[in-house]
Amino acid sequence: MNEGLANSLVGTSIAHDSAAKHVSGSAAYIDDLPEPRALLHGYIFTSPHAHARITALDVEAVKAQPGVAAVLTARDIPGVNDVGPSLPGDPIFADGLVEYCGQSIFAVAANSIVAARKAAMKAMITYEMLTPMLSIDAALAAQSFVLPTRTMQRGDPAAALAASPHRVTGRIEVGGQEHFYLEGQIAMAIPGEDGDMLVHSSTQHPTEVQHLVARALKLPDHSVICETRRMGGAFGGKESQASLIAAVAALLAQKTGRPVKLRLDRDDDIAITGKRHDFRIDYDVGFDATGRILGVDFILASRCGMSPDLSAAINDRAMFHSDNAYFLENVRIVSHRCKTNTVSNTAFRGFGGPQGMMGIEAVMDDIARHLHLDPLAVRRRNFYGKRSRNITPYHQVVEDNVITELVGELARGSGYAARRRAVAAFNRENPWIKRGIALTPVKFGISFTFTQMNQAGALVHVYTDGSVQLNHGGTEMGQGLYVKVAQIVAQVFGIVLDRVKITATTTAKVPNTSPTAASSGTDLNGKAAEAAAITIRRRLAAVAAELFGVPPADIRFEDGQVVGGEKSLPFVDVVRAAYRGRVQLSATGFYRTPKLEYDAANFRGRPFFYFAYGAAVSEVEVDTLTGEYRLQRVDILHDVGKSLNPAIDLGQIEGGFVQGMGWLTSEELWWDATGKLRTHSPSTYKIPTIGDVPNAFHVALWTRGRNHEATVHRSKAVGEPPLMLGISVFHALKDAVAACGDGSVLPQVDAPATPERVLMAIERQRLGNARATLEAAQ
């Protein structure tokens, strides 16, 4: 890429670094890499039962099949049989007990995937069936939890509720979500000398893959390298879930001494790997006649599946976002983390935050309908203040609140008030087709709430031809992290972008990294890479200062030149001078997020460095005879601070919105009564298509955006927050449902709001109308 003047790279819309390769099919994903000689293909045999004891497991017949090189079971693992990311509970191979349908039991390596799969079917396994626990209700009744229940409380919610002039209780069920990254899970393990292992893994967390593979193989961390050039999408689904695939590939490679590729096909991928947690949220809210909340009580219960995985932090984040953008003076949030015999749910863009927000947004909607107010007026009435009413339920002061002005600007720009009137007029005229409109805000906390993870490293080399090689701990999953960080580094040196070579993320270059998650990729790695580049620039400035006879502080790096006073030299000349002068041209960089101080045990302090804000207005049309609907228009205003790359940021916002909309509309996970997930491929699991996106899709970056914290170039994280803009579609649908009633029944819609749920909610509205008519007649 040549575009972008060297000294104005940051803030410029530059294409994704791999865009030309993407469109010509030359961007290599792991399955596209040249295959090493003697490559074997792995296959994981999974449990057909949700809960059963394995009373016998005989794989001798599998071993005897043609083309089979190795078969591994739990007892064949030299190291630890667990790939739990922080807490144990995720066996690589089930050891006597299967706890979900789809759980890995053993693996085969063979000459081809067909041979491996065929052979695996020859295993003799006997199960003793156990009763599966499948639902949140069942788990709550049995007090079956993967982690202890936690409570966050501020003020006196019980007293506030008791004293409130208005009070509403309700429940919303929020479904899970399959990541549906287009590239399925994959790893290729290549054994080296001394038992070393190189693992190409499609992972957001190479360091964790390295550590867990080493532990399974009984090797020190230094003997395993994990490399990730790019993923074909991840969305949280390759944060902890890639480890199993990498570990199985590496174990098979270790056993056979041959390279092994393990690629899950789509059905296996969806069955084996975790998804977004589904939640059941009960609420009890007291408020005044203006809609202002006086006290609120939330009981969150999530289905974590069979193991803790990342559920502690995910459920914490749901609690942290049960306020969304609203001040809750008297609040209690209880969080149950249910253990069920279903796949262990995991990270997914927003990481519990979206589910937490769904609770408070349901509350806002109920208050508005109860008081016959515009839901937007109620939302505004409860927004955080700037100098007062600005403390979160976990006692962090909201210092950067822009929600009132951002929502004001969006409401004006999108013509919200006039359109609400137009919707009402349309609905008066139309008995069968109804319209709905909703504006919902997003405030999302940025930082890993597990404070130690807020660190990053980078490695920058400058070669004597003036070209630069960049490496950092962040991974590229399509979000444009690599190009953003390259822009930052190129700008430090004042050189054009194509002088900076972006290289694959590898644990051999930058160790002990955090996952590329929590929207933190650019904040952390951009800063680390900038620090490394600044270290080298400082050394170069000293060299140039001596050459030019000016103080180092007067040296500038711009347009490929190093300038000092009246003199200048091309960047490469200064680099060569530095080399001759025996000045080091390589540096590491490191960053730790400042200001974080958080007492996790008591939910008290500052878990977040800052907040990202946004808002969306969606308008829908609903067919009240079938429940089908169409999004007609959406307007989004989102705060990315000072954008590093507006095109990339817009892409994150648009894509996040549509993914959030999918979660709450057509994406439905459906398990049968035995605990088998029956929506395990795109023929049954429906993510949005092009037809779900309206032409009127207006997305703008908030021009006044600027991070008030000293993040890299004052930008803000953008990966996750836009997903929650999709909540506006859900509430627009609810608004249309409400339009079918006379206001006597609160509209009740669970997520995802499939046409079926929408129609059933409409039927309840109509029943309410009929009842009211009947009562009036009596």
Next chain:
Amino acid sequence: MDKAGRDTIRFLLGHEPRALAGADPTQTVLEYLRGTEGLRGTKEGCAEGDCGACTVVLGTEGPDGVAYKAVNACILFVPALDGKQLITVEHLRGSDGSLHPVQRTMVDLHGSQCGFCTPGFVMSLFALYHAHDCTDGTLDRAEIDRALAGNLCRCTGYRPIIAAAAQACAGPAADAFSVAQGSVLARLAAMRAPEMLTLEFDGRRFYAPTTVDQLADLFTRYPKAVILAGGTDVGLWVTKQHRSLDVVISLEAVAGLSNVEQTDTHLRIGAGASYEAALDVLGAAYPDMGALIRRIGARQVRNRGTIGGNVANGSPIGDTMPALIALGALVVLRQGGEQRSLALEDLYLDYRRTAMQPGEFVERIDVPLPRPGVRFAAYKVSKRPEQDISAVCAGFRLELEDSRVRDIRIGLGGVAATPLRAVSVEAVLKGNAWSEATVRAGMAEMDRAIAPISDMRSTAAYRSVIARNLLHKFFLETTPHAARTRLEVPA
């Protein structure tokens, strides 16, 4: 093996000739490309034709030069390449390495993020770029959606891809492929062989007969053979169910079997005619039929899948049958030298069980032409508007006489073990005034007429409500009524 047969598949891979001898007849084109050819730009996203990551383009001799059709390589068997040009994402760059206009525009407008779905989008865009219906310089949103609804993207939210399509595909095609059309046509013509393609691999057999008689003979000889039309279902038997197909008889090369013809009274849809091939004619006769077909699968599927296959397969959730039953379509069956025709509803006996005898196959479907005064509507209700399988599908055909129901036919899908004609509901309606009261009585009967199940697509309760409400909706749409009953599709 037939003596007259040939065992070599000939096609153009980009612009290079290929001759595959001894091919595995159920190897997919995707496996062939990524494995044998080492062309790894084409991706596997689902292996069931539902995500479009594997989209490639087939060039064939069309009425005005080469016709370019996007198809899913993951469920396309290699013999289908015979006599065609196979174009993949690797073939689009110019000889100087420059990007094709659709590629260039995708880069310029930020149409890729993770990039995994991108080659598939690029190929669908390439087909759209060459489509004849967009040479007038404009491309509306509906056309873009139709071309791209079979390509899933999880990253972008589609907005930049829509923009890229509008910008790159609106004008007349002017690329290296347009220039080479003459020579490609000549080379394709030169590959044309009169003999039947006959493959034997690992004890499995494949035949591509060239006449209906040959087909009938073969099927009589191998009554357990799998009849392969577009392969949009049979492909999944191999890629998803990992089945081994012992004898496959392809309709691909059978002369005349893909024809769509009009007689004085009927449209005759050959069993080999793809949805796309039948769409225009059926849509012209019955606009709702066109709208319905446009929502079956996506273009990659419709370019291969056939109405004949849909009908013969007999799935209770097949989308064309409810409408065809309502229209009074006849299915023409052939067994050896014998031909017979059945009312379509009589084809279906039980779940996936039809009245077809061993060795008997669907030759064509005869759809009555519209008559003045006849009202017809078709509805498809699914979780997602595009490329989804119905929860319920319905077709209604009404003839009124003095505001009374002279005749009504109701076809339903998704509400029983087979595609269903709701005879008892028809009986309740017939002869009565076409009124709210009559329709309410019909709606009440609907519950008795159907036996829906609950599954991942919907509950039985919802299916029941929908079946009733669709009758209501049809009533509203066939009576003078000002209020809208259909969603506005954003244009």
